[in-house]
Amino acid sequence: MEPLGPDEPAQAGRYRLLAVVGAGGMGRVLLGVAPDGRLAAVKRVHRRFAHDPGFRERFRREVEVSRLVSGAYTAAVMDADAHAPEPWLASVFVAGPSLQEAVDATGPLPPAAVRHLAAGLASALAGIHRAGLVHRDLKPGNVLLTGDGPRVIDFGIARATDGGADLTHTGVILGSAAFMSPEQAEGRPLTPASDVFSLGALLVLAATGRSPFAGASAPQSLYNVVHTHPDLRLLPPEVRALAEPCLAKDPARRPTPAQLLELLGPLPPVPRPWPPAVHALIARREAEVAAVVAKPPKPRRRGRRAALAATAAALVLGGTITAVTLLDGDDGATAAPASTPGPPPVTTTTSAPDPDPLGPDKLRGVDVCRVLPSAPGTGKLTPKIDVHFFTCTYQTPQGQWLELTIGGPVTAKGSPAGELDGLPLSVEDETTRCTASVPVVDRPDATIGVEADDAAAKFAKPCDTAKAVLSEAVQRLRAGGVPAAPPGSLAPVDPCALVSTATAQRIAGPITKVEPRGLHECRWQAGGEITVALERGYPPVPAKDGSFDSAGTVDLGGVTAYFTADRYNPATVDCTLTWLHRPVGERASENVIVRYTTSASTLTVDETCRRVQDFAKAALPGLPKP
CATH class of the missing domain: 1.10.510.10 (Transferase(Phosphotransferase) domain 1)
Structure with a gap:
């Protein structure tokens, strides 16, 4: 080990x-x-x-x-x-x-x-x-x-x-x-x-x-x-x-x-x-x-810039976050009296809209498969695989594969390798592939990266190719004009903005942390973990086997969602709701997934699933019309 x-x-x-x-x-x-x-x-x-x-x-x-x-x-x-x-x-x-x-x-x-x-x-x-x-x-x-x-x-x-x-x-x-x-x-x-x-x-x-x-x-x-x-x-x-x-x-x-x-x-x-x-x-x-x-491994050290930003955010938010939490506008939510102890402070990594072309708000809705029509040293690039909002696999004329990721739910990989176009560069050089990546502006948990990887038609210098193609992608994104996702798509939606903290606390109890994962998923810590993920994948289908404690469909006010539920032990229940937002082609769709996994909880399976339904209903008004 x-x-x-x-x-x-x-x-x-x-x-x-x-x-x-x-x-x-x-x-x-x-x-x-x-x-x-x-x-x-x-x-x-x-x-x-x-x-x-x-x-x-x-x-x-x-x-x-x-x-x-x-x-x-x-x-x-x-x-x-x-x-x-x-x-x-x-x-x-x-x-x-x-x-x-x-x-x-x-x-x-x-x-x-x-x-x-x-x-x-x-x-x-x-x-x-x-x-x-x-x-x-x-x-x-x-x-x-x-x-x-x-x-x-x-x-x-x-x-x-x-x-x-x-x-x-x-x-x-x-x-x-x-x-x-x-x-x-x-x-x-x-x-x-x-x-x-x-x-x-x-x-x-x-x-x-x-x-x-x-x-x-x-x-x-x-x-x-x-x-x-x-x-x-x-x-x-x-x-x-x-x-x-x-x-x-x-x-x-x-x-x-x-x-x-x-x-x-x-x-x-x-x-x-x-x-x-x-x-x-x-x-x-x-x-x-x-x-x-x-003796688990120590937490990873974050870069000096990210650490300073986090410290500054803590200083700014430390004295005001409780007020924001309690007074956030929402139907049915009221502020606690000054003499009543409020819920614990919330740690949040969400922020005001970021106009930077390499920031999360500008990148979230970019059509990743239309960023790179061509790249230095490779010529014309043809999009081949488009599974997620945040990634696209391109093929070169020589049959090689390049994968572009924008805001994927992974931190920068590999070792520090200086800068690329003014951004801190990380390079992971492996035997059969090389990945070059830079962090999304103000979001070190998400990256813009290019992986050069193909066993059948290898690149002569995969790391040089990955860095050159990444530089081309960064320059095109900075210049603007990259086509965005079509109207009605979930891609541009900030999942952390779908449910206010006040609403989340009314549904699930005290919220201790709200944090994004990549650009299309958000997590609320509340006696467990609630996640909202916006994805492009295969259309959801009802569970037909007996591997879950319960499964079926539920009506979310005109939207049919599929649910599955499991009790792992007396204190842990997992309930997941999935529904189709809009079809994409013949075999794919954009989907919404809401999941609640309790921890040290006395909630029953039915109670957990009711809270998931309430959370899903709270998120629905913020979604675009398909």
Whole structure:
């Protein structure tokens, strides 16, 4: 476990991030803390996958299905955001080594431990398949060992068994070569039997220390999976009896997880299923996590200019903010008598309208896909992907990708690199991509940035390209004349201005903080967190599965909204309302999302959802007519 890097965000949705757990082909995994104190493994998917226009919808749909998976041997999905710049998924955190790490550190497992492993994996797959998923990447790194058994992770981005496009780019096979099934290696349709083949390969690794199909290269491993028979002569008889039928080349000849459990028969109860060395490794991992939780990373230091601005704002607001809070005009809101203690002071980062062309009010409504018709060194740029209000992906004539972000909900990434057109520049130089960004004027929480990233047609000097294109974007924005969003769009709307502080306090109680996140989302802290997000994405649909405590539709005075609600524990309820503001083309729409997550609260689910409805009704009058 490593500390967060300077470019790593401190938050993913409502999850506070503490440390980096690891990285893989799909993204990075971070240790997070939910508002109710539960630890979460937060996987942030690489942004390059978001370049696929259908990825976010598939990701969202499959995460919804994955919420149905439950059981003692899986790490349940807690939350996800398919519309974030880097989509993320939060699941229950498991403080234990992977099967691969345990075997590498302590050697092969004895037969009794392999049988316990087989029982846990079969039970996990039974739950995953029952939800309509195929894991597709059951490998040693996705099996974690805990003190009472194994846990299968990373099924939240599996493809649903009812079909659909592949989650990866064309020609790329998702999975680990030495542990995938023959049909997966050949790109054929997958069924739950594919995971059973992978389970058999895992049992061989656990008992011998190596995959039965591992070759000198990935292509060789794939060839072995499809064409060679594994040598199982070194396996103990009781392990071979389990693994051999799973490794049948014909999927129809493999047992189901339920049949495997029958073949195993009842196992004797044991308090410690693994060898002592493995339990010692588990204890060390648990201690590492406890140390990180006990001493979380220090808050990031803000730039001197931002710190001075914040100090000045505090001096100005310190003596007047209570009066502003209590006297803010609103129907039904009255000022408290001078002798009555008022609500706690409100910290707010909102301000008067900013006329600066690089300020939030001017940038909010800019059509990001019309900022860069061309750029130095790249020639004509063609907009290709337009998912969010704040980002657009352009393609060069050479097939390279450039992503322009204006006011995205992330702080400047990378290391300080001087100035660009009079603004502090940050550059993140990675192996396959480079990001150059500058802060939005007076809003260091939001950025204007350009990312040069493409694996197929690389830039000769991606950082030089990113900086040159960013400079061109800044100059065009300063000059004005960039087309704005069409009439009726949500893009120009300041979400923090939709609900006054007085109204928010009447609905949710004392407000302690109001802060924007990027240019299109606002948060009110009030015994939990209320957010209003204005987005462009896929049209909302009613929840049709049983993964929520309650779900349905509600009438907001002529506007139909979909709601979902969950109670995470006695003190935490999450209720979300989503409605379509206006359609955009055939498959997209502009949507409004209002969400209330309580903390240390006695509110029921119904009471929480009623407050969300009141908040939504208060926001509606400030929205433009579609």
